[in-house]
Amino acid sequence: xxxxxxxxxxxxxxxxxxxxxxxxxxxxxxxxxxxxxxxxxxxxxxxxxxxxxxxxxxxxxxxxxxxxxxxxxxxxxxxxxxxxxxxxxxxxxxxxxxxxxxxxxxxxxxxxxxxxxxxxxxxxxxxxxxxxxxxxxxxxxxxxxxxxxxxxxxxxxxxxxxxxxxxxxxxxxxxxxxxxxxxxxxxxxxxxxxxxxxxxxxxxxxxxxxxxxxxxxxxxxxxxxxxxxxxxxxxxxxxxxxxxxxxxxxxxxxxxxxxxxxxxxxxxxxxxxxxxxxxxxxxxxxxxxxxxxxxxxxxxxxxxxxxxxxxxxxxxxxxxxxxxxxxxxx
Amino acid sequence: xxxxxxxxxxxxxxxxxxxxxxxxxxxxxxxxxxxxxxxxxxxxxxxxxxxxxxxxxxxxxxxxxxxxxxxxxxxxxxxxxxxxxxxxxxxxxxxxxxxxxxxxxxxxxxxxxxxxxxxxxxxxxxxxxxxxxxxxxxxxxxxxxxxxxxxxxxxxxxxxxxxxxxxxxxxxxxxxxxxxxxxxxxxxxxxxxxxxxxxxxxxxxxxxxxxxxxxxxxxxxxxxxxxxxxxxxxxxxxxxxxxxxxxxxxxxxxxxxxxxxxxxxxxxxxxxxxxxxxxxxxxxxxxxxxxxxxxxxxxxxxxxxxxxxxxxxxxxxxxxxxxxxx
Ligand SMILES: Cc1ncc(C[n+]2csc(CCOP(=O)(O)OP(=O)(O)O)c2C)c(N)n1
Ligand SMILES: [Mg+2]
Numbered sequence: 001x002x003x004x005x006x007x008x009x010x011x012x013x014x015x016x017x018x019x020x021x022x023x024x025x026x027x028x029x030x031x032x033x034x035x036x037x038x039x040x041x042x043x044x045x046x047x048x049x050x051x052x053x054x055x056x057x058x059x060x061x062x063x064x065x066x067x068x069x070x071x072x073x074x075x076x077x078x079x080x081x082x083x084x085x086x087x088x089x090x091x092x093x094x095x096x097x098x099x100x101x102x103x104x105x106x107x108x109x110x111x112x113x114x115x116x117x118x119x120x121x122x123x124x125x126x127x128x129x130x131x132x133x134x135x136x137x138x139x140x141x142x143x144x145x146x147x148x149x150x151x152x153x154x155x156x157x158x159x160x161x162x163x164x165x166x167x168x169x170x171x172x173x174x175x176x177x178x179x180x181x182x183x184x185x186x187x188x189x190x191x192x193x194x195x196x197x198x199x200x201x202x203x204x205x206x207x208x209x210x211x212x213x214x215x216x217x218x219x220x221x222x223x224x225x226x227x228x229x230x231x232x233x234x235x236x237x238x239x240x241x242x243x244x245x246x247x248x249x250x251x252x253x254x255x256x257x258x259x260x261x262x263x264x265x266x267x268x269x270x271x272x273x274x275x276x277x278x279x280x281x282x283x284x285x286x287x288x289x290x291x292x293x294x295x296x297x298x299x300x301x302x303x304x305x306x307x308x309x310x311x312x313x314x315x316x317x318x319x320x321x322x323x324x325x326x327x328x329x330x
Numbered sequence: 331x332x333x334x335x336x337x338x339x340x341x342x343x344x345x346x347x348x349x350x351x352x353x354x355x356x357x358x359x360x361x362x363x364x365x366x367x368x369x370x371x372x373x374x375x376x377x378x379x380x381x382x383x384x385x386x387x388x389x390x391x392x393x394x395x396x397x398x399x400x401x402x403x404x405x406x407x408x409x410x411x412x413x414x415x416x417x418x419x420x421x422x423x424x425x426x427x428x429x430x431x432x433x434x435x436x437x438x439x440x441x442x443x444x445x446x447x448x449x450x451x452x453x454x455x456x457x458x459x460x461x462x463x464x465x466x467x468x469x470x471x472x473x474x475x476x477x478x479x480x481x482x483x484x485x486x487x488x489x490x491x492x493x494x495x496x497x498x499x500x501x502x503x504x505x506x507x508x509x510x511x512x513x514x515x516x517x518x519x520x521x522x523x524x525x526x527x528x529x530x531x532x533x534x535x536x537x538x539x540x541x542x543x544x545x546x547x548x549x550x551x552x553x554x555x556x557x558x559x560x561x562x563x564x565x566x567x568x569x570x571x572x573x574x575x576x577x578x579x580x581x582x583x584x585x586x587x588x589x590x591x592x593x594x595x596x597x598x599x600x601x602x603x604x605x606x607x608x609x610x611x612x613x614x615x616x617x618x619x620x621x622x623x624x625x626x627x628x629x630x631x632x633x634x635x636x637x638x639x640x641x642x643x644x645x646x647x648x649x650x651x652x653x654x655x656x
Contacts, residue, residue: 059403061399090436091436092434092435092436092438093436093437094436095433095434095435095436096434096435096436097434100434100435102434102435102436102438102439103438104435104438104439105438109402109439110431110434110435110439112426112427113426114422114426114427117395117422117423117426117427119392119395120391120392120393120394120395120396120398120399120423121395121396121398121399121402121423121427122399123392123395123396123399124395124396124397124398124399124400124401124402124405125399125400125402125403126399127396127399127400127405128399128400128401128402128403128404128405129403130381131352131353131355131381131382131400131405132353132403132404132405138399150389150391150392151391151392151395151422154387154389154391154392154393154395155392155395155396157387157389157392158386158387158389158392158393158396161387162384315437316432316433316435316436316437317432317433317471317472318432318472318474318496319432319440319494319495319496322494322495322496324490324491324493324494324495324519324522325474325490325494325496325521325522325523326521326522326523327486327490327519327520327521327522328490328493328519
């Protein structure tokens, strides 16, 4: 990773942070409804892994905390914000919402709200890749608590027994909503659990993007070379509540402070400043440009976009004019 | 037209579709090396190999989800769930993913999977192997539900379902795999929507689907021979969507209706057909429609109790006679 890459990644992570913070405000203003799960604190996980993969080429799937993953794959932030606003111009045409961002043309295969749901879907995409003979891989980003679902065990077993090209990334932020991992999970080191399925695994610091990137390079190479699945556990922390309705009362101030000191954006920023690659002023200017861009382009687009027409309520339930419904074309 | 058994028709549909398109795959428990519990995939493993005829672990939600994920990328999986009772475990992926992904992605993604599963009551299999779950599947938007009553439909419905871009659940019946029937020699694609008049009549309409079509046909025979009543039998092979138009058309002619279902009455096909009759042709009715349903009990093991729990042709005859106050 050279300095230009690092600077670009710093900008991307900062953009993601500001984007999410702006979502928070829009939610408070009631422009965004439903459940809203934000990503601040975990940015190095998504950006570090995807830097080692091929965004737009590899198939990515995740849970409900999905805005940033979509954007990193290539989704237009304007469309993601418009989706949160429920607009027709949104990435899912306002039918999905925050938890269901899709951008299939960039191979972001969706955010899913059922905890653990994407595990087998990712294995299935990997099965399809294998059948079709492509060099893509499937990447599944999920949380730590998701690993207590049956789908985790079912999917990892199948991925291993069929040697499927799928990378499972566990963003271990130590909590499933308000339940700390050691209160719900017998083996708190998640990478150890996949030994049961004979899948190679690693656990690294998820706050340092360079560390994530190096570990992800090994993981991606393993999967892409046809050796089967890989499991990468990234130790991280979310800075906000689980969702907007979370009082966040279950974590100690000390713990929060400890992790705030390991902010992935500041780690990278300080490293670049120390190396003389970036100045404080440059960073501040970068931040300002981002904030302005989000306000003047992203939010503006979402605000000004039209609502989906009510006449199209039933569009997208089933395929349109599928000839096989009537026994094919005669 | 050649006669073949139901399982042979299912197998033939698999074979033809797999020969045509290398992205059509079959998956399920014991469908490969073992050839399938009901022989429906016999010989396919030898012909197409383990990458396309996949013996899955006993992980219903997992392998159904895997098939759905593969379908996102254009693969056409035909998933066999060994018994519909086990499909409860896969409901998460069927309902939460397959049925909703087109909608919640704003039309970007689709899940063209075919899920086949035998349900119904066979003989003394007990409560956990006798579920009739069509009512559960047909209540959810985004999923097509069809249910064949004979080998021709079994063959043609699979053929169309594989090619259709929607997820399709095919509700088969454990007792029907050895049933014989005519199947066209050439390729045949059965429509996924609509209904079929299995027997014409003018006095009363008997609605059936899957196994209950046969009770209705037997009942129609008895009614004609012994009671001078000419019953029309309508085969509702598509449960979602139900054929509103066909249902109304027949009852507008006969003015009387009986719905026969193997399932418990609540929230079922009978209830739904009655609602349609209420909404669409209330003033055409000469008598209040009647449904013939299973007893509202977990299916018992004991032979006599099981028989008492599940309706048959005689019950359909009695229901019809009740419409005439006989
Ligand atoms: C099947 C299911 N059960 C419960 C929930 C409610 N729920 C949403 S997120 C969540 C916690 C998940 O935690 P984790 O997997 O660690 O991901 P994180 O939110 O920490 O990123 C729960 C219990 C759900 N959405 N789906
Ligand atoms: Mg978590």
